[in-house]
Amino acid sequence: MNATRQHRIQVNGIELSVQVTGADEGPPIWLLHGFPECWHSWREQIRALAAAGYRVFAPEMRGYGQTSSPAAIADYDLLTLCGDIQQAMDHFGHAQVVMVGHDWGAVVAWHLALLEPQRVTRLITMSVPFAGRARRPVIEIMRELYADRFNYILYFQEPGVAEQELNADIERTLRLFMQDQDVFLQKKPPSARLLEGVPAPGALPQWCSQADLDVYVNTFADHGFRGPLNWYRNFERNWQRTECLAGQQVLQPTLFLIGDRDPVGIFEAHTLKRMPDSVPHLEQHVLPNCGHWIQNEQSQQVNTLILAFLQKP
Template identity: 35%
Template sequence: MTNVMNSPLDKTGFPKPTFISANGVELEVYEAGRQNTGKPIVLCHGWPEHAFSWRFQIPALVKAGYHVMVPNQRGFGNSSAPSETTAYDIAQLTGDLVALLDHYGYKKATFIGHDWGANIVWGLALLHPTRVNKVINLALPYQQRGEKPWIELMEEVFGGDHYFVHFNRQLGVADAILDENKAQFLRNLFRKNVPLAPPDPGMLMMNLARAEKPLGEPIMSESELAVFVSAFQTSGFTGGINWYRNLDRNWHLLADANPIIPHPTLMIYGTQDMIPQSESLQEFVPNVEVVSLDCGHWIQQEKPEETNQAILQWLKQQNE
């Protein structure tokens, strides 16, 4: 693949997608840079996002000599969206990434994940450690496997209205509300300088879908937002919400995995993010370096230059 980006989204340096068959599904993959450079890197988006959320990182990584692969993961964009809820468990989602490497002929790659994408990258390092070279995760630190499944524990601590729990216990309700208010929900969600304590964190996502006056400031232009809106008009929200509906299933699937991640790791936090920083990260990820940027949850879109600098500087320190 030559380093030519000639898609309709040229101004953001975003490539055209290709479609590959992987792990029983079809993935929409945005690829840039030259193959066989020995520097493959895979960028994994979160929820409710899209490969387009990495638009600022792709050109910088290509310039640094990387072969960049950015899939819309199953349930997102024009990738397959199986109807079975269990098709979105951690074994399937990490299996897609392994199949992506197989398709391009790589034994291993560096993986970068944001939000739910970070969760999948952590899971990949646990379930397929030999396929991972290095880990760079944004926003979501490693979540240790405790004595109780995650949703069961969250329900005890936060109650049934917390959106993680609601997604699992009230099937189809949130899906319908978000689908009915796609543009408004995404416009209200992708904000910066948002107060750290929203009025009702429990029903946060449903409230955002209905709110006429969002908090904070937009993190992207209307034309950029339109890419996300168009994607969810195609896919809907159920596939992505099904990632949440497999959290307790994932807890069981990870029962026999070694909980220690030995890979060289960079963890990037946003200091204004609602997600707290982990106090036990180094216990489970001993080779981690931590960077904090002055921003909210949407780190690589809020602070693209600073994010790129942190990633590239760390990779250089790792002799890449």
């Protein structure tokens, strides 16, 4: 496998850091990470895909790592995030690509499939399903459902509050997210903090070495969590700006993967049931004994499913 090389390119008003691996002539495949992750989250997939002949593009998404982290919340709306990748594909001369996304990266990947029906030829998403544009902003629905109890997405809405907590000890924050995914399902008052009452982190999970964790920590060292949290502060703006996509289906062949212990499966149970209506060419798998960090926790099974899906006619 060719060594990974960093490209820093000017797109959509920012500098985007993209790690590129694999033979120059290989078909391009993009890997979009989620929160709170980094390009290194795809390390096992990068190796497998490059070995299979693909040229792999793993960006640090807007607000993360060495990619620009603008101050304005509106600079992180969904169509702007899609625009970063669209212009990056232009930069690299990509006429056809496979798009892969996990968590928030999956949200971007779903919408790139809608915006670029000719260029995105196959789609692979993990953890976050898709069932079309909602009838009203999701954040309105969440405020009604969680008026009397804690919800981490609502907690993220007030600028500065979550940043202060998560930035206080970045390594501890990341270790807790990796080791205890139930922090996102806590039952406590709406005024609580996310990590309040959570026990100190123990040993790292088997899939994350200290060297791996160091890469994650370095990703947040300069800018902290402000940029990544701003992704969560655009639900209403996202809904307004995607009106043109209302009613559209994702028509590309699509592979969807989720762990049976993923908290998102609880939050998005209704969307999971409705997904085939919006994604008619859908193959989906629930991975056993697997939480949210699916491409790391079950990397071998994820790689097997991805490569088998890519080999289908």
